[in-house]
Amino acid sequence: MLRFLGLRLARALLTMVLVVTFAFVVLRLSGDPALLIMSADAPPEAIAAFRQAWGLNDPIWQQYIRYFAAIFRGDLGQSMRDGRPAIELVAERIPATLALTLPALAMKLGIGIPAGIHAALHRNSFADRAVMLLAVAGFTVPSFVLGLLLVLVFAVQLGWLPSGGQESWRHAVLPVLTLGIGGAAVLARFTRSAMLEVLGQPYMRTALAKGVPWARAVRRHALPNAAIPTVTIVGFMVGSLLAGAVVVESVFSWPGVGRLLVVAVANRDLAVVQCILLLVAATMVSANLAVDLLYGVLDPRLRSAPREATA
Amino acid sequence: MSVNDEPLLHAQDLVRRYAVRRGMFGRPAEVRAVDGVSLTLRRGQTLGLVGESGCGKSTTGRMVLGLEMPDSGGVAFRNERMPPPGTPEWRRLRARMAMVYQDPLGALDRRLDIGVQVAEPLEIHGIGTRADRPARVEALLRSVGLRPDQARSFPHELSGGQRQRAVLARALATAPDLLVCDEPISALDVSIQAQVMNLLSEVQARTGVAMLFISHDLRAVRQMSHRVAVMYLGRVVEEGEPDDVLRAPAHPYAQALVSAIPHPGRRGGRIVLKGDPPNPAARPTGCAFHPRCAVAAAVCARDVPALKPRAADRRLVACHVAQGEAAPGAGLPRHALEAA
Numbered sequence: 001m002l003r004f005l006g007l008r009l010a011r012a013l014l015t016m017v018l019v020v021t022f023a024f025v026v027l028r029l030s031g032d033p034a035l036l037i038m039s040a041d042a043p044p045e046a047i048a049a050f051r052q053a054w055g056l057n058d059p060i061w062q063q064y065i066r067y068f069a070a071i072f073r074g075d076l077g078q079s080m081r082d083g084r085p086a087i088e089l090v091a092e093r094i095p096a097t098l099a100l101t102l103p104a105l106a107m108k109l110g111i112g113i114p115a116g117i118h119a120a121l122h123r124n125s126f127a128d129r130a131v132m133l134l135a136v137a138g139f140t141v142p143s144f145v146l147g148l149l150l151v152l153v154f155a156v157q158l159g160w161l162p163s164g165g166q167e168s169w170r171h172a173v174l175p176v177l178t179l180g181i182g183g184a185a186v187l188a189r190f191t192r193s194a195m196l197e198v199l200g201q202p203y204m205r206t207a208l209a210k211g212v213p214w215a216r217a218v219r220r221h222a223l224p225n226a227a228i229p230t231v232t233i234v235g236f237m238v239g240s241l242l243a244g245a246v247v248v249e250s251v252f253s254w255p256g257v258g259r260l261l262v263v264a265v266a267n268r269d270l271a272v273v274q275c276i277l278l279l280v281a282a283t284m285v286s287a288n289l290a291v292d293l294l295y296g297v298l299d300p301r302l303r304s305a306p307r308e309a310t311a
Numbered sequence: 312m313s314v315n316d317e318p319l320l321h322a323q324d325l326v327r328r329y330a331v332r333r334g335m336f337g338r339p340a341e342v343r344a345v346d347g348v349s350l351t352l353r354r355g356q357t358l359g360l361v362g363e364s365g366c367g368k369s370t371t372g373r374m375v376l377g378l379e380m381p382d383s384g385g386v387a388f389r390n391e392r393m394p395p396p397g398t399p400e401w402r403r404l405r406a407r408m409a410m411v412y413q414d415p416l417g418a419l420d421r422r423l424d425i426g427v428q429v430a431e432p433l434e435i436h437g438i439g440t441r442a443d444r445p446a447r448v449e450a451l452l453r454s455v456g457l458r459p460d461q462a463r464s465f466p467h468e469l470s471g472g473q474r475q476r477a478v479l480a481r482a483l484a485t486a487p488d489l490l491v492c493d494e495p496i497s498a499l500d501v502s503i504q505a506q507v508m509n510l511l512s513e514v515q516a517r518t519g520v521a522m523l524f525i526s527h528d529l530r531a532v533r534q535m536s537h538r539v540a541v542m543y544l545g546r547v548v549e550e551g552e553p554d555d556v557l558r559a560p561a562h563p564y565a566q567a568l569v570s571a572i573p574h575p576g577r578r579g580g581r582i583v584l585k586g587d588p589p590n591p592a593a594r595p596t597g598c599a600f601h602p603r604c605a606v607a608a609a610v611c612a613r614d615v616p617a618l619k620p621r622a623a624d625r626r627l628v629a630c631h632v633a634q635g636e637a638a639p640g641a642g643l644p645r646h647a648l649e650a651a
Contacts, residue, residue: 208378
């Protein structure tokens with residue numbers, strides 16, 4: 001178990017290093033931040049001074065090392081736009097994003113998992129077909145289309161809810177629905193297929209043949225075994241709590257991390273983009289780590305891998 | 312007739328049909344997976360059921376256990392009709408019969424340790440008290456040749472043979488009267504197959520459990536069984552003592568099956584069946600085997616042969632030729648069938 005944990009931790013760290021490097025390389029190579037920020041007709045002296053100030057004249061590898069060293073000191077740089085620390089800019093947006101993604105996650109879990117289980121237990125019934133039809137519709141429609149559709153119906157036609165902004169909880173309803181519907185659909189399909197797989201296993205047939213009542217067989221054998229693959233997809237959803245709303249925040253002009261990312265990328269505000277990437281990667285990596293640990297709890301085969309028998 | 316001579320279980324004319332559809336808009340066709348099978352199981356005895364894949368062996372096994380209802384015909388267990396699945400009487404009956412499947416790893420829940428899984432039948436049927444369960448589990452594990460400390464092992468930590476022993480311990484937990492073994496050794500290494508077969512025989516000698524041993528391995532069936540039934544396309548085509556049926560088969564299909572057993576030092580002499588493997592959805596008229604039969608006569612394409620004792624030796628066989636009712640033909644070429 002300790003070896004398992006150590007390996008996972010090392011891999012998580014390596015992932016983080018790669019993300020930082022990737023962000024650095026892509027953003028530095030895709031355009032001159034001085035020109036983008038200062039605009040091309042700025043006086044050459046001003047541009048030179050900007051480059052000097054941000055260290056953009058140094059060889060790229062020196063900039064890379066400096067950046068890495070700064071991160072280890074906990075310094076994620078300043079926004080090139082207004083000079084405030086990047087981490088501060090990002091941090092003040094996090095609550096707004098979580099205000100959308102946490103209720104959406106609750107909706108995904110609360111609807112997706114029960115719907116998937118019900119569909120699997122009543123395979124080929126009307127409920128199963130209805131759930132699956134909705135699920136296919138829910139996850140094939142891209143979130144910007146779904147978002148605009150919801151705006152069209154509930155904001156424009158019915159006038160029940162506002163179409164954008166962040167003044168009250170009512171402004172959050174449509175973006176949360178947009179996020180939640182897609183995720184619930186994915187989760188329902190996933191849960192259903194995981195359950196069907198388990199329900200077809202010989203140990204389920206054996207349990208029923210031994211006289212185990214259906215409800216008990218489902219509770220004791222089917223659900224815990226189906227949870228193992230489902231945990232993966234839920235972990236992914238938890239990991240995307242910060243980054244999963246980029247499109248939806250843009251559609252509903254919701255001032256969260258996602259909108260900040262879009263603006264920062266457009267402005268080549270390197271420090272802010274890197275800060276967001278790092279944060280998003282960190283959440284994703286920790287969620288994956290949590291999933292790996294949960295696997296160890298759910299699946300005894302992972303707890304005692306070295307004792308694996310071969311025959 | 313003493314009480315012990317009474318059959319434990321008698322299945323009469325079991326028929327099981329499935330509706331299948333070819334493609335999304337195909338017309339539904341009817342497949343007779345099992346088409347009039349009768350079997351008798353006696354205490355302490357093993358009936359071997361052999362035949363190729365898809366001939367209805369496993370479906371027969373499930374109907375014998377009452378896991379699946381026959382469309383017609385019926386099963387009587389200890390002289391009482393099998394109650395419909397899901398009823399309280401049916402659930403109580405589950406403790407009296409058990410099943411062992413082909414894949415022991417799949418038959419065990421990988422998340423639970425062996426002890427918990429062996430104890431589960433005891434719990435659901437309320438056998439013993441919570442306090443004496445560990446002792447019962449220990450005794451069960453010992454009785455199948457596992458160590459008591461292996462109760463704490465998970466299925467993946469055991470070898471294939473040990474897993475099948477664990478499955479058997481779970482099956483025996485309620486001291487059942489009937490054990491249906493569906494290909495219990497096919498997924499095991501050859502060296503372990505022998506161990507598991509010996510264990511099954513041992514258990515039978517000790518407990519007097521009746522067994523239905525379903526297999527396509529004729530040598531295993533010969534070693535295990537007191538009687539053998541050969542199935543082809545949902546019907547029993549021959550039934551008798553293992554030594555008779557498997558040494559001197561009467562039915563042409565049984566002859567072909569038996570000749571396929573490899574023998575050291577033997578060359579040639581195998582009967583190689585021609586024609587397509589049987590498709591239950593397009594069942595030939597008359598004797599289902601006649602398109603592949605080397606000795607089929609004209610009557611074979613027309614009349615279904617009944618399973619009845621042969622005059623010479625009382626062997627049960629369903630074949631016009633073996634019964635002497637028709638002279639051996641030279642087999643029927645397919646075009647002759649279509650003309651008829």
